[in-house]
Amino acid sequence: MFFIDYWYIVLVVPAMILAAWAQFKVKSTFNKYSKVPNNRKVTGAYAAQAVLSYYGISNVRIERVNGSLTDHFDPRTNVIRLSDSVYNSTSVAAIGVACHEAGHAAQHAEGYAPIRIRNSILPVCNIGSTLGIPLALIGLFMGAEPIIYLGIALYAGIFIFHLATLPVEFNASRRAISVIDATDLLYDDEIGGAKRVLSAAAMTYVASMLVALANVLRFALRILAMNSRRRD
Numbered sequence: 001m002f003f004i005d006y007w008y009i010v011l012v013v014p015a016m017i018l019a020a021w022a023q024f025k026v027k028s029t030f031n032k033y034s035k036v037p038n039n040r041k042v043t044g045a046y047a048a049q050a051v052l053s054y055y056g057i058s059n060v061r062i063e064r065v066n067g068s069l070t071d072h073f074d075p076r077t078n079v080i081r082l083s084d085s086v087y088n089s090t091s092v093a094a095i096g097v098a099c100h101e102a103g104h105a106a107q108h109a110e111g112y113a114p115i116r117i118r119n120s121i122l123p124v125c126n127i128g129s130t131l132g133i134p135l136a137l138i139g140l141f142m143g144a145e146p147i148i149y150l151g152i153a154l155y156a157g158i159f160i161f162h163l164a165t166l167p168v169e170f171n172a173s174r175r176a177i178s179v180i181d182a183t184d185l186l187y188d189d190e191i192g193g194a195k196r197v198l199s200a201a202a203m204t205y206v207a208s209m210l211v212a213l214a215n216v217l218r219f220a221l222r223i224l225a226m227n228s229r230r231r232d
Contacts, residue, residue: 007218015214015224019207022200026078029200030069033093034085036212038186044086044098051102051179060105064088071097073104080105092186096194099180100201113172118164125161128154136219145223152219159216162209169205 042050048062065071065081073080080101086094107115132155139147177195182184186194 005218005222006042007221011218011221012211013105015095015211017205020206022162024198026204027069029197030085030093030097033096034089034091034199035068036193037090038092038093038095038190040096040187042185043090044082044094045088046078047180048082048102049097049186050183050185051176053101054104054179054183055109057109058071058098058156059222060102060109061088062104071101072110073101073107075108078105081170092190092193093197095180095185096176096197098199099176099185099194100172100198101176103179104168106170106175107172112168114164114167114171117166118161121157121161123165124154124157128157132156132158133215140219140222148219148223151162152216152223154199155219156216160214162205162212165205166202166209169202173202186200194210 045064052058052060052062060073060078060080062082065083065089066085068085071081071086072082080098082098082101085091085099098102103213104115106112131152135154136148139145139151143189144156158227176198177191180191180194
């Protein structure tokens with residue numbers, strides 16, 4: 001039977017457009033400031049090490065990884081992996097990204113509470129990303145509320161994960177800018193560029209959270225509509 005999912009159009013599509021815009025924004029902002037070299041000529045790898053030293057962390061390695069914007073900290077191996085466009089780059093963008101990833105290493109070293117919470121719900125999030133929406137859709141087609149509720153509950157784990165991710169990412173960026181300023185890795189007129197890169201990256205996490213929330217609301221409203229039709 002043909003039907004139009006109006007809630008998908010009203011809620012999810014705008015959130016997905018915002019997410020696409022956020023991805024474009026972070027790439028364009030990074031590309032802009034990757035062309036701006038810092039006056040001190042420090043590299044991304046050097047900057048990341050400076051943050052680790054600032055926090056007294058000596059058991060984290062810094063490695064190069066292929067790709068663009070593939071930078072991340074792996075707490076399982078205590079390794080900061082910096083992409084080709086960051087590791088040896090002396091750009092303002094590279095310094096911001098490298099220090100942000102080192103900020104994550106500092107969070108793990110300190111046992112930062114939000115990152116422990118986020119990691120604890122990761123298994124549920126992985127299940128929800130695979131089964132949440134399919135189960136909710138199956139439940140809708142079958143008119144089986146328990147299956148819909150299960151799908152929504154699983155997918156809600158993704159929303160909670162993204163919600164828990166926000167303070168983690170914002171805090172890592174604050175740590176990065178604070179250390180950049182305290183250790184004079186960048187001059188004052190360069191710090192603004194690093195802040196813009198990190199702010200653009202933060203918007204991608206906000207957008208991901210909104211997409212997850214939109215999907216949860218979409219199925220919750222479909223249930224309400226289905227129950228309303230039954231009562232009528």
